[in-house]
Amino acid sequence: MASEMNDKVNGPAAAALLAGGIGSAAMGVITLIYELDDKSGFSKSMTWYKPVGGLSGKSSWAIIIFFVSWAILHFIWKDRNTNFAHISSLAIALLFVGLIGTFPPFWHLLKGS
Amino acid sequence: MEMNVREIWTVVHGMVFGLIFLLGFSGALYAVYSLKAEWLTTEGMTRTVNIIKVYLWGLAISVWAAVFTGAWVVYPWYRATPPDGTTDLSAFPRSLLLVNESTAQWHEFGMEWKEHVAFLAPIAATVVAFVVSYYGTQLARKIGERRAVMIFFIFAFVAMAIAGMFGAFITKAAAVR
Numbered sequence: 161m162a163s164e165m166n167d168k169v170n171g172p173a174a175a176a177l178l179a180g181g182i183g184s185a186a187m188g189v190i191t192l193i194y195e196l197d198d199k200s201g202f203s204k205s206m207t208w209y210k211p212v213g214g215l216s217g218k219s220s221w222a223i224i225i226f227f228v229s230w231a232i233l234h235f236i237w238k239d240r241n242t243n244f245a246h247i248s249s250l251a252i253a254l255l256f257v258g259l260i261g262t263f264p265p266f267w268h269l270l271k272g273s
Numbered sequence: 274m275e276m277n278v279r280e281i282w283t284v285v286h287g288m289v290f291g292l293i294f295l296l297g298f299s300g301a302l303y304a305v306y307s308l309k310a311e312w313l314t315t316e317g318m319t320r321t322v323n324i325i326k327v328y329l330w331g332l333a334i335s336v337w338a339a340v341f342t343g344a345w346v347v348y349p350w351y352r353a354t355p356p357d358g359t360t361d362l363s364a365f366p367r368s369l370l371l372v373n374e375s376t377a378q379w380h381e382f383g384m385e386w387k388e389h390v391a392f393l394a395p396i397a398a399t400v401v402a403f404v405v406s407y408y409g410t411q412l413a414r415k416i417g418e419r420r421a422v423m424i425f426f427i428f429a430f431v432a433m434a435i436a437g438m439f440g441a442f443i444t445k446a447a448a449v450r
Contacts, residue, residue, distance in 0.1 A: 168411055173418055175405045178398035184393045191389045209435030219344060219392045226396050236324060248421040255397065255428050262389035264382050 183226025188261020
């Protein structure tokens with residue numbers, strides 16, 4: 161009982177997990193949009209550093225989105241308990257969005273090539 | 274046994290930073306899995322958690338270093354465009370792979386997957402290190418949280434393993450020199 165009273169809230173953990181899922185999904189979605197048309201304005205805007213090409217912007221955006229979403233979610237949930245089961249399930253699902261979005265055969269499937 | 278600067282950086286990227294994470298993964302995963310109140314004394318729990326925290330942050334740092342050295346140091350050499358009229362493409366690995374149908378897929382599938390999926394690993398590994406650090410010994414009582422952490426960690430490993438495997442194969446087919 162005493163140990164339960166001292167239990168930390170799950171908000172910060174949920175925030176980190178969900179932010180990880182969001183960052184992963186961001187990488188997948190950004191990559192997918194880029195690969196569907198690598199001549200578009202969006203894709204050209206991903207070249208932040210020419211020697212690295214589009215990967216420089218794609219990866220940087222994913223990392224920025226990860227840390228920013230983590231900061232926001234942590235601020236909102238830091239003193240609260242959340243529905244951890246739902247949030248962690250969503251986070252894990254978003255990890256797989258990232259995995260699928262970065263998988264080249266998926267790009268070709270959507271492009272019809 | 275001489276290596277030039279590019280080869281050294283390629284080794285640092287894959288065989289140092291990448292390998293630290295891939296080799297260290299299983300021990301760290303087991304340590305998190307075994308963080309159970311019924312398996313450890315209070316003192317054992319505290320000692321294990323203190324070691325796991327350092328271990329996980331070390332692995333997270335290593336995987337960030339792997340993807341950054343890969344993307345920002347080695348990758349530019351890999352994808353450099355050869356000057357017009359170049360016939361010897363050995364210093365231009367991407368072009369070397371793409372010029373032959375039998376090797377093109379190493380780039381179009383292997384490198385294209387590797388360069389993107391790798392970035393999922395440090396994100397997931399950082400989350401794992403944070404959650405374990407946040408809960409500390411309380412993680413032993415948090416079955417759902419521990420399970421979520423292990424899933425994230427396995428995901429990080431899978432992403433790194435894909436990147437590492439294709440890195441090794443691509444280096445064999447067209448090394449960065």
